Amino acid sequence: MQTLTQRLANPTRFMELSARLLPWISAGAVVLLAYGLYLAFFASPADYQQGETVRIMYIHVPCAWLSMMVYALIALSSFGLLVFRHPLADVSAKAAAPLGAAFTFLALLTGSLWGKPMWGTYWVWDARLTSVLILFFLYLGLIALRSALEDESAASKLTAILALVGVTILPIIKFSVDWWNTLHQPSTDFTSTVDPSMRLPLLVMAIAFTLLFFAMHLKAMRNEILRRRVKALRTQAVAGRDRLAAHGAE
Amino acid sequence: MKSFWALLHRDVTLAIREGGAIGTALGFFLVVVSLMPLGLGPDLNLLSRIAAGILWIALLLAALLSLNRIFEADHEDGTLDVLATGPLPLELVTAAKSLAHWVTTGIPLAIMAPVLGILLNLDLAAYPILVATTLVGTPAVSFLGAIGAALTMKTRRGGLLLALIVLPLYVPTLIFGISAVSAGAGPTGLAASFLILAAISLVTIVLGPLAAAAALKVHLQ
Amino acid sequence: MKSFWALLHRDVTLAIREGGAIGTALGFFLVVVSLMPLGLGPDLNLLSRIAAGILWIALLLAALLSLNRIFEADHEDGTLDVLATGPLPLELVTAAKSLAHWVTTGIPLAIMAPVLGILLNLDLAAYPILVATTLVGTPAVSFLGAIGAALTMKTRRGGLLLALIVLPLYVPTLIFGISAVSAGAGPTGLAASFLILAAISLVTIVLGPLAAAAALKVHLQ
Amino acid sequence: MDLGPHAAFIWISYAAVTVTVTGLILWLIADGRKQAADLEALERQGVKRRSSSPGVR
Amino acid sequence: MQLIAEDLAIDRGARRVIDGLSFAVKAGEALLLTGANGAGKTTLLRTLAGYIRPFRGRVRLEGGDDELTVAEQAHVVGHTNAVKLSLSVAENAAFWNAYLDSGEDAELRVGTALRHFGLEDLSEFPAAYLSAGQKRRLGLARLLVARRPVWLLDEPTASLDTASSERLVAAVNDHTNSGGLAVIATHLPLALERARTLNLAAQKVPA
């Protein structure tokens, strides 16, 4: 009797399973996204303080959450690779990195665009913004390190080590907001104080974005598995020729 | 233990002979610190306000430039292969090398920092704090840097990549290092920064060699 | 001439493959520019005043880190010996390598600079000037840097030493590069800075390869 | 729909997210097509996968 | 004591370089690895030393110290010499002695090693001044600087002159006579006293 992870560990099984799952997740993401956008633009009021710009929140916050969640996923996958040598762990980590970088970038961008009307500037150097920027750098470092190494299996293990070293950034983003004097208002526990009329669209959008991410992640993993198959076949073809040549030289 | 000291001693000797490490690090520190006023304008008030920041950034850069090849050179000439067959676990090898880096770079830079403070019109009262914080903070610089150096060992021309990977990791050290000096605020704020700095250094002294050794093991394959 | 292009092409290829030069240089630039406010404090007015200085200093550092091994690597694997027996005089060899460095580092950094200006709250009007001055000024960075790289070729771990030698040479470029952007003064002041920057670049494009080649000849013995 | 004085910021935000996400999706689809095509081409050339191929584990 | 390789399969960059290889080298014996360039001699030696993890099979040292890995009981001399150019010849040897050996007679050992490979007159020179063969000899001097039962040598005679090759052969003979074992990759015949030859090309799996 195989456990679920063991069955998933087989890339062929994964390909079958993901092929069946992918359409459903994508469809769910599209539906929820449509509903969320409807709520965000038509079924929710403007904030009494922030005015209409509060609507940026419905994409900013999901992106910001995803930026952290994806990193956690990468760290988890890295752990799986290094400790359990799970065959899909590296595929997952590699596929997630550019997606995470993209969502972090979007969180930064939408945050800055919200900052201009709210704080009068695109950027301030406060703890939360800075730590998200560092998270973005970590993503860049992961991508750059992987692309700088020729040997793929070495590259995946080394990036995994870096990902685990960098995971300390997550609690920093979450908790330490009062490091040094800042223009930013002190952080409040938004989810409990927010008006229900805004909580629903935010929740729907957050779930929609998460589903969207998982759909993209599955697709990227499938691509990566195919890429590895292609590469293995290619080297095999060359190696076959080389082996004959070595015999000839003897 | 004998092996540990032998390695530490060799690395210190090499650093001194090959790069004239100490002199060069100090020279670099001096040049960067004196370039800053050129870049930022000669306003003395401004300078003294940001002096701590400049000193810390220059220090990080000096460390980065000297970290670059600490593993790569050993790998290229085959030394690393032999070190790995020695009686010392690879974790202690990386610890010895990081420690050697701290001794040849961290300590001289920490001692030099207040001297350069003069150039930046740093508040006199901040000097002892500056030395103390840099001494306590620089181990983190060397040990975190060693992780980056180990990760990028086989990427020829890894300098930039190393910086890209390591600088984000330096951010907490930088922030608390500066806040300790420039706050000057209350003694409690100071003590807090100082303790956090020490904690960061301690954690990296333990974790840095582990991560670096893990990276080296991958490279040795 | 064919040899010159072959060498230029090879160096560009290597830079892209080995370090992922362009991407990494940009990443590094981004990281350093964002470290500065952490070090100097988040005061936006202050930042926008010194933005040009920060951008230029970060640019110099990115160049320094990538210059490091442009001759050393070729020397270690024996390539330099063979290059010296080629149809190309050593002066053109150094010119080709410096040019390759400018193409893979100088140009991308110059184009990236204004984007980072946003983080530093740089005045919008300064953007076109910034791109123009960095494009005109960066050749000096690459060609002067090549002299330093050639001089320090055989000092293993030359990074710091290189920086120590080269940074002072960068001072004129830095000063005029910054004054062109931050002055914003009259169009005459701007034009003057700009012309001087161009003049510096032209002179170094001619003299840099000569000096670097002379240094290489000494090393080859 | 009136989004007030800061409509531009809202629109740019949503547009940026839309562009980035659609870009990613299109890239993923194109990449998937390319890999599948490469794989098929190789298999047509008669290169077969060894059962314990070390590349894919 | 005996070094045993069991049913090894080794991959290099997604290619199977060695497949189904088994052998044993007993104490007192030397195994010469031969085979064309690219046959996998270096790969095999690095696997024996534990740097490369084989895809299948394993390597063990029977009768060795069970608390230590094979690598910790072996001297490995690869294509590179592990010589620091800015240390002097004597400093290089002394460092490896201090690092690898826990014995007391450090100076004696280092002196003997340098003398055996004809480096005593050069001992004050920085290693950067050495010729290619002299550097190789310094790399080999490591073998005598600390005692280890297993020697794994990769083309040790590369760029050695005839006299030095003979010194190396003498050192290997001494080593095997006193109960050590050696695995040596080489393209040239070596006049060892008790040696078997393993031709890797002959072991090759058909494509």
Add this chain to the structure above:
Amino acid sequence: MQLIAEDLAIDRGARRVIDGLSFAVKAGEALLLTGANGAGKTTLLRTLAGYIRPFRGRVRLEGGDDELTVAEQAHVVGHTNAVKLSLSVAENAAFWNAYLDSGEDAELRVGTALRHFGLEDLSEFPAAYLSAGQKRRLGLARLLVARRPVWLLDEPTASLDTASSERLVAAVNDHTNSGGLAVIATHLPLALERARTLNLAAQKVPA
């Protein structure tokens, strides 16, 4: 054409390594340099190539192109291979062809050179993946990638297998037969068709 060394005295780090050495190598001829490690073979070759300026005496190529230095008419293969690890085998060869050769038939030349040294099947691989001997062969392939009348080779057979050594000998024979000349430092006997031997140890000045 002939390569002439006249009364050479060469210093290395304040030591006189070679003193009062004169010889001439004619077109169609190969000169084998022998001598113990440190005898000065590499030093002499680097002097012939013009890297080291001799303390006394001079080197000239009679009957060569007077506008060019000796180095510009010579292929120099030293202890290092001048191979870039991150370029593929074919890219390495193609670069040296483009850099050293002004002829038109680039692809043909590169292809022939790789084939001669048995590298054609590896041509797409990054050089980092090559074994020591394969790297050496790639370094030697440079000899065939551009035509030059003088070959200066420093221990070219280091880490080559027997088959590859024979390919090298064949290449040198072809070269001398078609009017080239070669100076080759070696510790091993090479079965060249027309070769003289110069033993540097015998030339040595007493200390």
